[in-house]
Amino acid sequence: MVVQSAWKMRVAVGAVAVSAVLAGCDGGGQTAAPQTTVRDLDSIVVFNVCSELSDEVLREVGLDPATKRVVTDPPTGPSTWRVCNWKPLDDRYGSGNRRVGVFSTSHTLAETRAKEGLRNVRSTKVADREGLVFSESSDPDSCYVAFEAEQGMFEVHVGWLSSSGARAGELCDMAARYASELEPHLPE
Known part of the structure; x- marks a missing residue:
């Protein structure tokens, strides 16, 4: 039971990490450029x-x-x-x-x-x-x-x-x- 809980925890943490990586990508798998307010x-x-x-x-x-x-x-x-x-x-x-x-x-x-x-x-x-x-x-x-x-x-x-x-x-x-x-x- 402890092993199963540890496994579920790893899956949950992994899902969060994948979501975070995907959130930084655009639809084509490319990393989206950060928004900037710096003026040239x-x-x-x-x-x-x-x-x-x-x-x-x-x-x-x-x-x-x-x-x-x-x-x-x-x-x-x-x-x-x-x-x-x-x-x-x-x-x-x-x-x-x-x-x-x-x-x-x-x-x-x-x-x-x-x-x-x-x-x-x-x-x-x-x-x-x-x-x-x-x-x-x-x-x-x-x-x-x-x-x-x-x-x-x-x-x-x-x-x-x-x-x-x-x-x-x-x-x-x-x-x-x-x-x-x-x-x-x-x-x-």
């Missing part, structure tokens, strides 16, 4: 803010297309960052002594949250997209508003051009306003 940042083609934001859109949000400065915009293929900035056309959000940068990236809000050197980090919404407002310890004269996108995220940056000109207005408020006005022109 170098293969994602991000929206090109330098060439795909029209002059009309830039003027509509108060930026001067003639002042475009390319920070990074590789000529072809995928890129983890595409960044351009412009000077404002007017003083609708404070002093004209500033630049407004628009960043398009395959990086995410979660990565930004984990980044060292950020300060004054707080959650926000840009339209219906989750976002963050923050500044960087290395650049205290600027503020960023980042918001999610399928490609990763977009960031809008406002910073003073120089330490000597007029400084009116709060940078994070300006960045939030520009982000809000640019958001409808950026892909989900």
